[in-house]
Amino acid sequence: MSPILVLDAVSVKLPKGADRSHAMTEVTLSVAANEILCVVGESGSGKSMTANAIMRLLPGGVEIDGGRILFEGHDLAGVSEAQMRGVRGAGIAMIFQEPMTALNPLRSIGDQIGEMFEIHTQLSKAEIGARVLALLEEVRIPDPALAAKAYPHELSGGQRQRAMIAMALALDPKVLIADEPTTALDVTTQAQILELIRDLQKRKGTAVLFITHDFGVVAEIADRVAVMSQGRVVEQGSVGAVLDNPQHAYTRQLIAAVPPLKAPPPRALSSEPILSMEHVSKTYRTGGFLGRGQRVTHAVKDVSLVLPKGGTLGIVGESGSGKSTLARCLVRLIDPESGEIRLNGRDLACLSREEMRAETRHIQMVFQDPFASLNPRRKAGELVAQGLIVHGTPRPQALIRARELFALVGLDPSATDRYPHEFSGGQRQRIGLARALALEPDVLVADEPVSALDVSVQAQVLKLLAELRQRLGLSIVFITHDLRVAAQVCDLVAVMKSGEVVEAGSIGDVFGNPQHAYTRALLASIPGRDFGLKREAVTA
Template identity: 70%
Template sequence: MTQPLLAVEDLSVRLPPGADRAHALAGVSLSLAPREILCVVGESGSGKSMLASTVMRLLPPGVAPDGGRLAFRGRDLLALPEAGMRRIRGAEIGMIFQEPMTALNPLRRAGDQIAEMFRIHTRLDARAIRARTLALLAEVRMPDPEAALRAYPHELSGGQRQRVMIAMALALEPALLIADEPTTALDVTTQGRILALIRDIQHRRGMGVLFITHDFGVVAEIADRVAVMRAGRLVEAGPADQVLNRPQDPYTRALIAAVPPLAPRAARAPGGPPILALAGVAKTYRGGGLLPGRARVTHAVRDVSLTLARGTTLGIVGESGSGKSTLARCIVRLLDPDAGTIRLGDTDLAALSRRAMRGQVRRVQMVFQDPFASLNPRRRAGDLVAQGPRLHGMARGAALDRARELFALVGLDPAAMDRFPHEFSGGQRQRIGLARALALEPEVLIADEPVSALDVSVQAQVLALLDSLRDRLGLSMLFITHDLRVAGQICDRIAVMKDGVVVEAGPTAAVFADPQAAYTRALLEAVPGRAWIPGRPQAAAAAG
């Protein structure tokens, strides 16, 4: 029998006193064979990233192994001295981190950061290191390796930064690659390219891959085997086809049931004339040049015309840089459009002065992608929700009473109003942001990627909540997303944006069934695990 590349045996990792549980990992046992991709899946707090950190021996202060064995090529990593572990990191075990912008040094060029792997671990001269670095950038399909070599991280796109991280992880040809949520923050097409790249390199180099994710579409796309974790424990493991299509554990079944299928919902009939109408909206950014006439010009939104029917949801779909969020910010006048009209009922928001716009704020409200960044960390949750009504003249007591009603409406305990944002989970913070937006009883709610950072089960809860609130409160919604599975579940109509232009718009079912634009077809084809239908065992067999 072939020896596993990685064998985790009854591994426990204790947390410091005062944590929400005693152990980050409790009695975890699993194995990874050479040339295999094992996906470890679970929600936030399940312990999957802690498992990756333990394998790399990169645990935070106060967190330490508390029993078990971690054998890599037969050697117990937990028993190695730090000097021995340093020789293994990078050389034999490579790691791709979730957020390359925080993992890469912003003050050093991308090429220098890749080259450092060779300078530290090999005796190659400068010319050979440069050649190897360029070859790696070419291997990870960097569009212009020479330019990327000289670029700083902020000058690269999210997908390009992730390619730099992959190049660094592969530099010394490790036997094991650990990928910790490497595609979570990426657009669907970039995500598809990164997954195909990892699979291709894994085949060519014969690596074992430990792939950490909470996205079952990614699991369906890439996994040979799957391990499901919950609260630090392994609840189920097996071949991908078995776990995805015949799950045994109730928790696994619940997670898979929460995955939205790539199928559109039945559209609602509009409740009258459009509540929001955009005509010829444009926004251009200028900046970045040091000399007159040399400034960088970005046409973020170009001649966009759309309507939102009363009581329905219009989805704005596209990749990063397509102009979705810029368009939303123009509607609420966080940005001033350069051209066009934005009619909310009979009022052209684009023509209003800043002072006049303040009188319209309560009619259109926005929920942001990152609730932690948009909530003041020094203010209590109840005060954050009551702030809008108080600014519009409501007495403090009445505003707090309204906040209590809204907490209950969005599924939060009003007793938690005295807590600060950091004391809530990501899904709970998103509910606070939603309660704050609803506090002024808006006619239109704009939701900018409100579930992209959430686990699949929390995502399903927030989507169901938005649907429910729309019906109960008579809301009209503009829903911005790059996730077509999510768009299919909540949007009656969708508009697809690329490079600031709407390339296709129509009823969601019609666009999904017969996309007219090549770009729309590319987006649909790039959805990870698109052939896998949750709860349908025959789908994986057909795909295979």
Template identity: 70%
Template sequence: MSLLSIEGLTVALPKGGDRPDALRDVTLELGPNEILCVVGESGSGKSMTAGAVMGLLPEGVRATAGRVMFEGRDLLALSEPELRRLRGRRIGMVFQEPMTALNPLRSIGSQIGEMFRVHTRLSAAERDARVLALLDQVRIPDPAAAARAFPHELSGGQRQRAMIAMALALDPVLLICDEPTTALDVTTQAQILQLIRDLQRRTGTAVLFITHDFGVVADIADRVAVMRQGEVVEQGPAAQVLNRPAHPYTRALVAAVPPLAPPATRPLSAEAVLRVENLSKTYRKAGFLGRNARVTHAVRDVSLNLPRGGTLGIVGESGSGKSTLARCLVRLLDPDAGRVSIDGQDRLALSKPDLRRDARRIQMVFQDPYASLNPRRRVGELVAQGPMVHGTPRAEAMAQARELFGLVGLDAASLDRFPHEFSGGQRQRIGLARALAMKPEVLVADEPVSALDVSVQAQVLRLLAELRERLGLSMVFITHDLRVAAQLCDRIAVMRNGSVVEEGAAAEIFANPRHDYTRALFAAVPGRGWVPPVAYGTETA
């Protein structure tokens, strides 16, 4: 018997949308003690399905047909007070981004405790005890300190655990998880997935798990539903959908999953274009009246070489020092000690005017292209801006921008559009075009594909590999995704707590990781035992 039954659900978008309906004739069933994974690209309707179940559709978006049956009641026919009584008590939800779902002005404990205050008659002392028990249940260290903390004082993994604690506070029979592990490190992701599995098995909770990560699907799903442009194109047992996908779209998604193994080793130059020697960076945050100052050694005595024409992958968890190292390489941060040289020239010894003139040699692609692109300027101007600052006439710089758009697979006719008018993958290509406009010798890419759909991710990785060959680029590629690192990187450096704990050829590290921490990273990769049945990067749809 189904706990949740979505029957012929159609949800209309406001006029002017990219399609008439966000969801079209969606039918899904979820039984008790079952995990149903809903997969698909951004815009496929996954989150809209969750919103329809929770009664949290965006303003102007409404269900026009179908039913959402839960415990014998049609959720679409319930009033807002009736839905409020169900939310939290019978249906819990874990949102994708806890920093936007949690109130930044209230402590974690007070936000979890509100579930008991609204839905139960527990005393304040009983509520506090239940909050601590929940935080302990989701394995947050020092629950009492976490309860007093505000969201920004917890790590990403701890915030996500707090969200799970809140969702599970009243023992709901249905838990909806909307991309809860998308931007988390592999070790934190593995812990969250194990937590959800353990809780589901212990309590019998049904889980509707929304994701675009097929490794996650391979780890936890009982059944899988694949969505495309608002429709369910395939559904069935997890083993069947993962290993014998029937629909061309499902096969294309599976084909885009990079294997956890590097391709054949490329011959590399013995010459190093970039040398990093004994680099260190420490952050110091003063405490109240100068007491309890916090010292963070973000980068500790790091030494690395980047072969000319090669790609050096920097992998590790959040807080390992990867992004700080990247910012030191391009001089967005000044390190405390060490040397960074390109072709023998120490960039740390350059004055600011000399550094500005030397900026052409090393450029950076940021993790979030939307945050790094000025929303008030047209993308053509953003790409042409760097060369113009360095003396290139505007007409010539704009002509180069048109060429670069073609090079990164964008339509030159879109140069006059603004960043918000592009998809996430397209914005990442714009950021890449802007960096390439300076004709750099070294490209530093900081998590450039971490938030992209698997198919878009595959496109960007192929593009980077093609540009590396065509332009002779040398790259420093920062990522926490070992599948991604395997496909692009010639050498791998593993960072932990600011230090490089292991470094070597990608093929050697993937075949025989030596350090315990490296082995732990490999062990935490979701779906590591699943091998996609079609070749990486093939196009089947």
């Protein structure tokens, strides 16, 4: 079958001062109708730049430096912007990684999808409305009429991603580019989105270029795979050939970094609890007037768990299960309305704000998005030293300690003078870790600390956490929706659904012999689960 889209030795030049001369160097790829080509690689490998080059959406100062981008035989590399506007949406459409930034927060979902028809067709307002509802139904959004009137913030992450897919499919494009569309989604939502893309692709015969760093996703959805490193394609072939018999050392390294589902041998745990939760609840009430017609959400409902000294307790579940709310209750970023949270025997839930401030020395939090949690106007060293200074350490000593902490988490101590935006995602996560460790806490609460990282950087951060746990005697509460990660780092695990713990126990018991139907459903939803099990069998 002849390809619809061909990249023929495409190079993209970066501006002076970049870490390399080209974002892409002589990249050659092709994708045919009714085919899914996965482009896989680490952050900075050139995957997203490949998508932006095809769409001619390159940032300022970045330009195509050679080669051809052939869409149905026409070279897009040299066409005018006006001609390119006719191709975008109608010929080639794109699903972006983060729908919350791609969608206009001030316009309803229906208006934003309808705009595609307003710009590119002569349909009447009524016809556009009908097409919008049909599209929302096609991407399996519940209650399409209600979703069309909703604003982006009123939909869940999975529903926003479905709305983005509906927008991309509005004009029946020949090529669909999906740039990391499932990275931040939990396993069940991720499985639904992958199934949806595969189903739509088969029914419409669309050519799909799917960009990802997740080999589980590759195993689940790809027909062919191209592996990119440092702007070059280092290996490509059928999904079976590349995953089962990788030829390039870089491909083998990436596959080896995928965390196995099988838990390592159990560690001996202390019988002494360092943190315990007893009947912890948190309820949110929204809307209504004078208490009438309120919407009541039981974010955390009667949760009782114990973290042994020196152990790691994983808390897993879908988005909205209550994981992050529980984490915030533990460090008193939000107040639980009932229950006890005991740290070294002291109930944190009943402390005043002033008393809790003193107690933060003993329990610290690492956030999911280090870029959002780091002040962009302050140098990294100052951010790490900040907690020490607040708790009475003189500033010069605190900055010296910040350099030591940088070394502890594997960063160059001289980098303390740089700002957050000058670091990669993995490096920013290490800064977040250094900041949390500055006060030498007994307990570290890590909320999705590796969910946005590619597999090799993720493996480095997880290894670092294990080393720090061993060296510093840390006890860790590890919040994640990635069950592969939980299997590798956690001694104990609690599975949450709708605010409640439905199953808890050792990681080996819960994942090896799940008792609750919801736990079994989560494990069955892991993308590329069969690939992971085959790989474990080969390496065992």
